[in-house]
Amino acid sequence: MMTRWTPVVVLAAALVAAISLPMQAQDGEMVPPFGGAEDVAYAEAVWAAMDGYRDWKLHTDVYKGQSPHGSYLRLFSTFITVDGGTHPIIVKENYGGQGVSAEAATADPDQWLKAVTIMLQREDGYDSDNDNWFWVKFSPSGEILKNPKDMLLAGRVAKGMPKGCIACHTQAGGGDYLFSNDE
């Protein structure tokens, strides 16, 4: 009798393994937490949905920022719809260069724009450890920029690592990953 059951048990074990492997991958344990094909596709959809962000009603003036985001900054915020889901997003324009000032970057942002960094809060479960934020660093024309290790800066950047968007924003006051609402 025992031997008749053995193949069933083996098959069941194989099935469990087959099911649990992709689930582990979704948890981010088997795939890098950022810079993968899905992150890139989602970031491209975000960039498309951000079109015209300079006209969003909620924005700051240009102000002098802290490192590492460039010497002058401007924030824009709204809700955008990406892949059928509507999410809050904060877009940060980062200006720099010899002679940059708040006045200059206000008058001609394109001349001084170095990068566009965004935080978009995704659906529950996307990254429960970190309030489900999706992070991207774009060039002024919407290319996804890379870190020195050649990884594309899109997704859970850089979850579990000592430096990067998540590590630094974890230190924001109030535990909400946002610096701009701190005192």
Ligand code: HEC
């Ligand atoms: C070493 C720390 C540090 C790292 C790394 C960092 N940031 Fe920030 N970030 C800040 C600080 C400080 C501010 C507040 C802006 C200011 O006034 O300078 C900020 C502000 C922002 C904001 C505006 C919302 C807010 O928190 O006020 C966005 C969006 C943003 N960062 C995106 C990113 C992205 C995307 C990355 C990774 C590619 C990143 N940041 C990496 C420190 C960091």
